[in-house]
Amino acid sequence: MEITLNVNGTDHQVSVAPYHTLLSVLREKLGFTEVKTSCREGECGACTVLVEGNAICSCLMPAVQADGKRITTIKGISKRNELHPLQEKFIEHDAVQCGYCTPGMILSAKALLDRNPRPTEAEVRIGLSGNTCRCTGYQQIVEAILAAAPEVEGMGSDTVREEGQR
Ligand code: FES
Ligand code: FES
Structure with missing residues (x-):
């Protein structure tokens, strides 16, 4: 199915399968490799992103659940090249x-x-x-x-x- 992810303020339309995680879509389909992958079991927190401002393990979240939501990666918290x-x-x-x-x-x-x-x-x-x-x-x-x-x-x-x- 087609979903829209708003990542760091920009909408991205992407085609996903029901079994795709938000982590795999961010990294492998959209190139947000600053989202790290490690255990893929919700244990380590390396894959954490903000979804509507809430910290979420992206390896546990089906990408379809993030359809239409605002996602922030580490690159999205600095403003105009100034570090947060x-x-x-x-x-x-x-x-x-x-x-x-x-x-x-x-x-x-x-x-x-x-x-x-x-x-x-x-x-x-x-x-x-x-x-x-x-x-x-x-x-x-x-x-x-x-x-x-x-x-x-x-x-x-x-x-x-x-x-x-x-
Ligand atoms: S990769 Fe370890 S919690 Fe997601
Ligand atoms: S795992 Fe190396 S700085 Fe935290």
Whole structure:
């Protein structure tokens, strides 16, 4: 079937089968390779994208479910070539090593800060519980998110809640 995905502000029409995941369509049909693939089982969070502002494992979502929805990848959160505060703080706090988990981590952090602009450290750790990092030990990632929070607050949330979502 033909669906339309609005990715980072641009509509893309694409032909998909019912068994295609959002991850496979974004990467393999549309070329958004910044969306990482790893476990494909919903365990690691590497494939996280924002769907209507909510962090979603794209490996678990059938592409047809995203028809007509607004999808944000890591490349969609910076404005006019300026890094998003979360990206800046990840760099400043050495929260990136191999970087494979980083797009998903930052998008999960953005969804968290959009719904809870002043999280505690414990809330940040819970917010990242679906994202696995093999390199950093998490401490720098948590510090980067806490440091970014005041700058992200006031940027405005673009989250649209759907029934049944957290
Ligand atoms: S690739 Fe989707 S959660 Fe691991
Ligand atoms: S920086 Fe390597 S997996 Fe997180």
